[in-house]
Amino acid sequence: MSWEIMLLLYLGLLFGLIGIGCPIGVALGITGLTGIVMKHGLMLLPTVGDILWNNGNSFILVAIPMFILMGEVILQTGLSRRFYRGLSVLLSRSRAGLAYANIVGCGMFSAICGSSVATALTMGQVAAPELDRRGYDRAITTGTLAAGGTLGILIPPSIPMIIYAITVQAPVIDLFIAGIVPGLLIVLLFCVWIFIYARLHPEHVPAPEKTPLDRAAVMHALLDCLPLIVLIVAVIGSLYFGLVTPTEAGAFGSLIALAIGFGYGELTWANIRAALGRAVTMTTTVFYIILTGAILSFAIVDAGIARGVSNAVVEAGFSPLSFFLLIAVIYVVLGMLIEGVAMMLLTVPILYPAVIALGFDPIWFGVVLVIFIEIGALTPPMGLNLVAIQSVSPTTSLATIIRGAAPYVAMMLAGLCLLYAFPEIALWLPQTMK
DSSP states (O other): OOHHHHHHHHHHHHHHHHHTTOOHHHHHHHHHHHHHHHHHTTTTGGGHHHHHHHHHOOGGGGHHHHHHHHHHHHHHTTHHHHHHHHHHHHHTTSTTHHHHHHHHHHHHHHTTTOOHHHHHHHHHHHHHHHHHHHTOOHHHHHHHHHHHHHGGGTSSSOHHHHHHHHHHTOOHHHHHHHTHHHHHHHHHHHHHHHHHHHHHOGGGSOOOOOSOOOHHHHHHHHHHHHHHHHHHHHHHHHHHTTSSOHHHHHHHHHHHHHHHHHHTTOOOHHHHHHHHHHHHHHHHHHHHHHHHHHHHHHHHHHTTHHHHHHHHHHHTTOOHHHHHHHHHHHHHHHHTTSOHHHHHHHHHHHHHHHHHHTTOOHHHHHHHHHHHHHHHTTSTTTOHHHHHHHHHSTTSOHHHHHHHHHHHHHHHHHHHHHHHHOTHHHHHHHHHHO
16 A cells, blocks of 8 residues: 555544544544554554553653643742732833733743643733733733743743654754744744734723832832742753753752742642642643654554655655745644644654755754644644633633734744744754854
């Protein structure tokens, strides 16, 4: 059976299972097992255990639950609430100041979280009531929170970057470093849109406060921001200067978060249990998708699909630009249908050989892929960040949230264009630090 037919069968079965409501992880596993049986019968089924062991027995995977736990401790001990309170005070004197605070706050929180949905939920629970109280339009409130949440997987640490690194055998630290400048660029583009929107629709944001901040208020706000900043500097600094591995960085950050929570008197046994419970739930979900995705990846490679796609792209004479536009369409469409990690595990084994054959840098492609996953988190019907924000603002319609998030999708597409035109945006910092 040709690789083209196998590819169509895999896609048909996968999306058919998703269409009838099958969970993503189960759909990936069933599709992979079906492909193996179609090609080899029952002969290779005993090797599935080896596939699961080889992909699960990775030291770097331990970083995922550690970073998830660190973010949950920050949430449960109220440090995220304290940080946003301080940040909102510092930015309250500018027009749409709390909208900027949403983006900057999400960007800062993403440096210790690694999850898009967790970032959106955490900042949404803290920020949405405050913006509603001050009279911000619901579209700008929910749009900034949904879009800001996507930064959780671009600014390191990033769970999808860890999974991508394991899949293609790329250095995790290089990927983390490569995500910093693009992450800051996306933050800047988001803020530029807020600036434009606030001037076009001044009625949708409250007038800035006129009374100047006194020194005591500024100092109190800075002290509220300090714990999270210290945690970010400690974790990211120790990682980038080679003092710890990515896995150790997650454990180190969790320990510091516990110590800060204890120091503020907000660390209770109930908070610890809640953080551990949520971390276990999120970790098992992510790991299940990783392992079932590994089965599908094996089936894709074994069927010759990855090699066939790579050869077809080269023989078709695709230029790098035309191929980039092609994968942009593929990822935007897939992002509407399946969750980001599952999308990565489905497509990377197929597209990665073609990406390398056309001369794209694997680190650069990892950053680009994460931004496509971010776009998927904001595009219906699958957009998880849209659903997450509606859960913290249940009186807001999903249509309003989609309308508020749409301009930020355009900003991320603009960021992707800049990344294609100037790959050094992602590659300069890791090359310089080396």
